[in-house]
Amino acid sequence: MSITQDSGPAAGSAWPPPDAEPVDPEALYGRLADRGLRYGPAFRGVRRAWRDGARMSAEVALDAGVPTGDFLLHPALLDSALHAAVVPFLDGDDESAQLPFAWRGVRVHGPAGRAVRVRITPGDDRTIGLELTDGEGRPVATVDSLVVRSVSPEQLGARGGRLLRTVWRPVPPATGRPAPQGWALLGADHLGLTGSPAADRALAAVHPTLRSLVVALRERRVPETVLVCVDGSAPLANALQRALSLLQEWLFDERLADGRLVFVTRGGVAVRPGEVPEPAAAAVWGLVRSAQLEHPGRFALVDLDADAPWRAVEAAAGSDAAQLAVRQGALLHPRLAAAAKAARPGWDPRRSVLITGGTGSLGRLVARHLAERHGVRHLVLLSRRGPDAPGARELVDELAGFGTEAKVVACDAGDLAALRAVVAALPPEHPLGAVVHSAGVTSDATVGSLTPRLLDTVLAAKVDSALALHRLTEDLPDCALVLFSSVAGVLGSAGQGNYAAANAALDALAHRRRAAGLPGVSLAWGLWADEDGMASGLAAADLARMARSGLAALSVEQGLALLDDALTAEDPVLVPLRLHEDALRSPDAPLPELLLDLAAPRTRATAPVADADAFRARLAGRPEDERAQEVLELVRAQVAVVLGFTGGEEVEPHREFSAIGFDSLTNLELIRRLTAATGVRLPNTLAFDHPTPVELANSMTKLLG
Amino acid sequence: MHTTSPTEPDVVQYPDDPELLHRVLTPYRAKNCEYLKSAVILREGRTPETAKLTARCTFEIPESCYIDDTGHFNSVEFNICYNQMAYYLTAKAVKDKLVEPLSRWDMADFWDRQLGNILITDFRSAFRTEMRGRHFRGEMEIIDIAEWEGTDLREPLLVMRTKCRYWDEFDGDSFGEVTVAITNPPAPAAPAAGQ
Numbered sequence: 001m002s003i004t005q006d007s008g009p010a011a012g013s014a015w016p017p018p019d020a021e022p023v024d025p026e027a028l029y030g031r032l033a034d035r036g037l038r039y040g041p042a043f044r045g046v047r048r049a050w051r052d053g054a055r056m057s058a059e060v061a062l063d064a065g066v067p068t069g070d071f072l073l074h075p076a077l078l079d080s081a082l083h084a085a086v087v088p089f090l091d092g093d094d095e096s097a098q099l100p101f102a103w104r105g106v107r108v109h110g111p112a113g114r115a116v117r118v119r120i121t122p123g124d125d126r127t128i129g130l131e132l133t134d135g136e137g138r139p140v141a142t143v144d145s146l147v148v149r150s151v152s153p154e155q156l157g158a159r160g161g162r163l164l165r166t167v168w169r170p171v172p173p174a175t176g177r178p179a180p181q182g183w184a185l186l187g188a189d190h191l192g193l194t195g196s197p198a199a200d201r202a203l204a205a206v207h208p209t210l211r212s213l214v215v216a217l218r219e220r221r222v223p224e225t226v227l228v229c230v231d232g233s234a235p236l237a238n239a240l241q242r243a244l245s246l247l248q249e250w251l252f253d254e255r256l257a258d259g260r261l262v263f264v265t266r267g268g269v270a271v272r273p274g275e276v277p278e279p280a281a282a283a284v285w286g287l288v289r290s291a292q293l294e295h296p297g298r299f300a301l302v303d304l305d306a307d308a309p310w311r312a313v314e315a316a317a318g319s320d321a322a323q324l325a326v327r328q329g330a331l332l333h334p335r336l337a338a339a340a341k342a343a344r345p346g347w348d349p350r351r352s353v354l355i356t357g358g359t360g361s362l363g364r365l366v367a368r369h370l371a372e373r374h375g376v377r378h379l380v381l382l383s384r385r386g387p388d389a390p391g392a393r394e395l396v397d398e399l400a401g402f403g404t405e406a407k408v409v410a411c412d413a414g415d416l417a418a419l420r421a422v423v424a425a426l427p428p429e430h431p432l433g434a435v436v437h438s439a440g441v442t443s444d445a446t447v448g449s450l451t452p453r454l455l456d457t458v459l460a461a462k463v464d465s466a467l468a469l470h471r472l473t474e475d476l477p478d479c480a481l482v483l484f485s486s487v488a489g490v491l492g493s494a495g496q497g498n499y500a501a502a503n504a505a506l507d508a509l510a511h512r513r514r515a516a517g518l519p520g521v522s523l524a525w526g527l528w529a530d531e532d533g534m535a536s537g538l539a540a541a542d543l544a545r546m547a548r549s550g551l552a553a554l555s556v557e558q559g560l561a562l563l564d565d566a567l568t569a570e571d572p573v574l575v576p577l578r579l580h581e582d583a584l585r586s587p588d589a590p591l592p593e594l595l596l597d598l599a600a601p602r603t604r605a606t607a608p609v610a611d612a613d614a615f616r617a618r619l620a621g622r623p624e625d626e627r628a629q630e631v632l633e634l635v636r637a638q639v640a641v642v643l644g645f646t647g648g649e650e651v652e653p654h655r656e657f658s659a660i661g662f663d664s665l666t667n668l669e670l671i672r673r674l675t676a677a678t679g680v681r682l683p684n685t686l687a688f689d690h691p692t693p694v695e696l697a698n699s700m701t702k703l704l705g
Numbered sequence: 706m707h708t709t710s711p712t713e714p715d716v717v718q719y720p721d722d723p724e725l726l727h728r729v730l731t732p733y734r735a736k737n738c739e740y741l742k743s744a745v746i747l748r749e750g751r752t753p754e755t756a757k758l759t760a761r762c763t764f765e766i767p768e769s770c771y772i773d774d775t776g777h778f779n780s781v782e783f784n785i786c787y788n789q790m791a792y793y794l795t796a797k798a799v800k801d802k803l804v805e806p807l808s809r810w811d812m813a814d815f816w817d818r819q820l821g822n823i824l825i826t827d828f829r830s831a832f833r834t835e836m837r838g839r840h841f842r843g844e845m846e847i848i849d850i851a852e853w854e855g856t857d858l859r860e861p862l863l864v865m866r867t868k869c870r871y872w873d874e875f876d877g878d879s880f881g882e883v884t885v886a887i888t889n890p891p892a893p894a895a896p897a898a899g900q
């Protein structure tokens with residue numbers, strides 16, 4: 001558009017326009033947001049508005065934090081005028097947004113200052129004219145004609161994300177499972193489970209150490225269920241290491257293959273409003289959830305409240321649920337549900353925002369978003385590499401283009417002294433208003449091969465630094481701490497037990513802050529479809545697995561829209577993500593239990609058993625070579641599913657698994673699927689010992705007898 | 706995720722250390738099964754925290770120490786050769802402070818534990834093609850060494866995951882994955898004052 005300056009017509013009719021209906025600016029921005037146009041407070045320039053049929057009038061002003069600069073007419077003022085201008089176009093009941101498209105005859109007559117009045121008159125066929133005057137009615141600018149176009153929310157890319165929260169729903173009463181019998185307790189009784197007559201009757205053994213359990217195994221006293229207490233007051237790293245060593249022990253000893261290990265916690269999860277989980281116990285939940293995904297049916301989690309621990313354990317014994325909480329004798333299990341939005345203050349553009357991991361993928365996106373949409377003018381972007389991070393300088397330049405000054409600092413987010421120095425160096429007129437903790441690393445391994453070091457690496461970047469940031473902001477009661485965690489903590493994540501644990505601990509920390517009256521929230525993000533973020537290392541097999549389990553990736557627009565929504569919601573932990581809507585609708589997709597309330601009703605999981613029976617029946621009585629062929633087809637088909645290929649014919653029978661992209665995780669999934677499809681428990685090492693589809697199929701054919 | 710070091714890590718070679726090898730193999734001498742003849746250690750990565758160690762070894766089995774000549778390299782010999790590589794690699798890592806946490810041990814810590822506290826906990830071997838030569842080569846690589854602290858459930862423990870492979874000039878080839886536990890590890894040093 002080209003803009004000319006002249007002295008302009010003399011305007012001067014009555015203000016506010018007589019006979020026009022006042023329009024509430026809040027409501028106006030609400031309507032725009034519904035159509036995917038979300039403006040931060042600094043950009044919500046409409047102060048008052050009136051409507052008279054298709055005519056709009058409004059007073060718009062610049063936010064106090066925005067300098068006018070050299071502009072005759074600040075672009076943000078013109079932009080705000082348009083927020084009011086499109087209102088009559090929103091009347092249709094489609095969900096489109098309305099955006100300015102083609103301008104004609106734009107003239108600026110005099111300096112606008114910080115506020116203007118706007119009159120908007122309809123022209124022909126989706127055009128409008130605008131007349132801007134100052135507070136005295138002197139002309140500021142006119143627009144002869146502006147074409148307004150309708151844009152669907154899909155085109156804006158802002159829809160499709162969901163903002164969820166974990167809720168705990170009552171579990172239907174147990175279906176006749178007997179009270180616990182032949183159970184064993186392993187390790188120290190941190191929660192006081194033993195000591196009652198009922199407990200003594202039910203507990204066949206108490207094994208203070210692993211060695212004593214192994215002795216029992218040697219004597220063929222294999223317990224059906226082993227309980228182990230988690231000490232939530234232990235240092236987080238120790239509690240996690242202990243849980244990991246137990247998981248590994250359990251997976252390692254074949255004699256335990258039919259047994260179940262139950263981790264019992266108190267305060268591991270926040271079930272009722274106001275409950276404050278212990279980060280150490282929460283982290284164990286995150287780790288064990290991941291182990292459950294890798295090895296279904298072998299591990300369970302039960303969280304108790306303060307009263308009668310053994311009675312609660314007995315109640316939980318009646319359920320096969322993998323994750324349970326017992327509250328006042330009632331059983332509850334976790335489900336994701338939509339989070340309610342509320343009105344909470346957003347970003348204060350006058351104050352500084354510190355973003356850890358600010359030079360990383362999401363950190364950059366958030367920085368840009370805060371500058372562009374929320375008018376935040378002072379950013380500190382922190383990462384270990386700081387200014388040496390690739391693209392750091394370009395980012396600073398780009399932010400400067402929005403009028404935002406960004407300082408890139410090389411600093412470990414876990415170094416409290418260094419953090420304090422960073423905050424002390426902020427200009428006093430722009431004190432710290434919020435911290436976004438987006439620093440993080442992944443260091444993936446299956447539960448069977450995680451090590452204490454791999455736990456510590458991920459904990460350091462995510463949890464140690466979150467604790468340091470919490471301490472940094474403890475004395476700043478109006479400084480929000482926005483923690484970026486991951487849905488991995490909520491659902492568990494196969495191959496990422498350490499990462500899931502760290503994120504679950506972050507979520508617990510957000511609860512603790514709220515309980516202490518400090519502002520903050522943990523956002524347990526689903527995957528973002530950004531090119532160079534954490535998700536960028538995902539192989540096709542990972543994406544295929546995700547899609548099967550109901551998860552999809554967020555576009556950048558969806559993610560940022562959810563960020564804005566999330567900061568208005570009440571819950572201390574929110575789960576912003578995109579779901580794979582087709583998988584939700586398909587009655588037999590293997591969805592995580594937590595998603596079941598959001599999905600179409602499921603068919604009961606008896607089907608696989610029937611299929612396995614049918615498969616074995618098909619094999620029975622056939623000649624050896626036909627049987628082997630049938631099993632080979634099964635192997636190839638399952639390999640294809642695991643790697644995300646379209647079909648078994650794409651799988652070459654003689655290529656080694658490692659050459660087509662198998663790793664320890666995909667290996668486990670293959671064995672799990674083949675076990676489900678045949679009904680015969682196959683050893684986890686089978687694909688190591690028989691490293692091609694043909695060799696694996698031959699050995700399975702023998703095992704299937 | 707970004708990897709911190711885009712450049713190829715440095716590789717440093719530690720030549721064969723006959724004196725150390727001699728001492729490490731002492732327990733085998735009387736039984737006449739000193740199979741490991743030489744070992745060169747390669748260290749990738751600059752610091753003991755990030756180092757990866759590989760041992761490149763030569764072997765000779767003039768005559769099996771427990772069975773009449775079977776004409777091929779069998780799983781018992783696989784295991785004995787593995788033990789000798791593992792002892793040497795561990796001892797060398799302690800002596801030259803090559804990798805954490807062994808770099809924090811001294812030689813007395815090693816000699817005290819060599820026989821009683823270093824145990825194989827998981828052993829898998831696969832024989833692709835028969836090895837028939839008396840002379841052959843072997844390689845062992847430490848994938849990681851995990852330091853587990855003691856809990857109510859078990860004593861502190863080091864767990865070393867390794868891979869190994871043997872081959873000879875007649876295309877013989879076998880490989881394996883072995884996990885070694887080291888019980889009763891020396892207590893971690895107290896943190897330096899002021900930390």
Ligand SMILES: NC(=O)c1ccc[n+]([C@@H]2O[C@H](COP(=O)([O-])OP(=O)(O)OC[C@H]3O[C@@H](n4cnc5c(N)ncnc54)[C@H](OP(=O)(O)O)[C@@H]3O)[C@@H](O)[C@H]2O)c1
Pocket residue numbers: 356357358359360361362363382383384385386389411412413414437438439440441460461465484485486487524525526527528529530532533534535706707
């Ligand atoms: N991307 C996704 O799809 C996704 C999904 C769910 C959750 N999340 C969460 O969102 C956050 C950001 O993810 P991303 O995809 O943007 O990852 P990313 O691109 O790898 O960025 C992470 C940033 O953290 C920095 N960092 C790591 N350790 C640090 C430490 N100790 N102190 C200071 N900075 C540190 C890294 O820079 P240096 O290496 O220079 O320190 C890097 O800039 C993570 O916490 C992740 O868990 C992401």
